[in-house]
Amino acid sequence: MSWTRGQSIPSASLLMMQNWEEWLTHQKAVLPFSEIWTGEIENWAKTNRMKYSKGKHRVLHPIGMNNPKHQYRLAVDLLGSSAAEKDLRVLVDNKLSMSQQCVLVAKKANGILGYIKKSVASMSREVILPLYSALLRPRLQYRVQLWAPHFKKDKELLERVQQRATKTTRGLEHLSYEERLREPGLFSLAKRRLGGDLINAYKYPKSGCREEGARLFSMVPRVTGQGAMGTN
Numbered sequence: 001m002s003w004t005r006g007q008s009i010p011s012a013s014l015l016m017m018q019n020w021e022e023w024l025t026h027q028k029a030v031l032p033f034s035e036i037w038t039g040e041i042e043n044w045a046k047t048n049r050m051k052y053s054k055g056k057h058r059v060l061h062p063i064g065m066n067n068p069k070h071q072y073r074l075a076v077d078l079l080g081s082s083a084a085e086k087d088l089r090v091l092v093d094n095k096l097s098m099s100q101q102c103v104l105v106a107k108k109a110n111g112i113l114g115y116i117k118k119s120v121a122s123m124s125r126e127v128i129l130p131l132y133s134a135l136l137r138p139r140l141q142y143r144v145q146l147w148a149p150h151f152k153k154d155k156e157l158l159e160r161v162q163q164r165a166t167k168t169t170r171g172l173e174h175l176s177y178e179e180r181l182r183e184p185g186l187f188s189l190a191k192r193r194l195g196g197d198l199i200n201a202y203k204y205p206k207s208g209c210r211e212e213g214a215r216l217f218s219m220v221p222r223v224t225g226q227g228a229m230g231t232n
Contacts, residue, residue, distance in 0.1 A: 057077075057079050058079065058080060058081065058082035058085055059071075059072050059079045059080070059081045059082070060081075060082055060084075060085055060092070060094055061081055061094055062094055062095070062096055063094050063095050069081070082094075084100060088143065089142060089143070090143055090146055090147050091104055091147075092147075097150075098147040098148070098149055098150070098154065099149075099151060099153075099154050101147045102147075102149050102154040102157055102158055103154075103157065105139060105140060105142075105158065106157045106158055106160070106161055108139055109136055109139045109140055109158075109161045110161055110164070112135055112136050112139060113132075113136055113161065113164060113165055113168075116128070116131050116132075116135065116136070117168060122170075123168055123169060123170040124169070124170050124171075125169050125170070125171060125172070125184060128165070128168060128169045128170075129169065129184055132165050136161070136165060137162075140158060140161060140162070140189060141189075141192065141193075141196075144193055144196065145193070145196050145197060145200055148193050148197075155189075155190060158189055159188060159189050159190065162186075162188070162189055163177050163180075166180040166181065166184075166186070167180065169184075172184075
């Protein structure tokens with residue numbers, strides 16, 4: 001799998017396989033030293049008057065699945081390997097784990113929260129909650145449907161940021177976390193992620209993503225009566 005930072009490469013490029021099965025089949029079929037033909041990318045770069053740099057391309061070798069870790073060339077340049085790569089502010093490692101991304105997001109969010117606490121004179125709800133909604137929560141939710149945490153430790157790490165933010169609000173500091181959320185009408189980050197997942201799941205069969213949704217979901221005829229109650 002090849003990773004390119006900051007550039008939009010044509011989707012037909014051989015640098016990205018469509019799925020893991022195709023990728024594994026390709027890996028077994030190629031020679032020990034694999035070379036990628038990049039004529040399409042070169043034409044794209046010339047058309048857009050851009051040059052691709054060797055330093056902006058890395059090969060991310062996923063761990064496991066008997067990965068032979070072949071070396072790749074981009075034109076005449078040998079591509080280096082990387083244990084983790086960041087693109088569109090999302091960090092992915094070679095374990096396909098989002099733990100490093102969660103740590104990075106929590107660190108930056110805590111830094112923003114500390115800056116807010118030092119910069120404002122009042123910790124009232126009218127001051128803290130708008131700042132939290134405008135500056136801190138977007139950091140915790142940026143593309144979260146892509147990097148949503150799977151491990152309990154990562155979920156708790158992100159949730160603690162919101163716990164700190166609500167605890168700094170005057171009048172809420174002595175309440176439990178659930179009460180601090182209920183009082184101003186907030187939701188936990190886990191519930192907000194679930195809501196985002198449900199919205200995306202609805203978009204696939206109902207909106208502009210129907211073609212992709214047809215490959216992901218199979219529509220079941222609606223069942224009414226006692227049969228429906230039994231399947232829930």
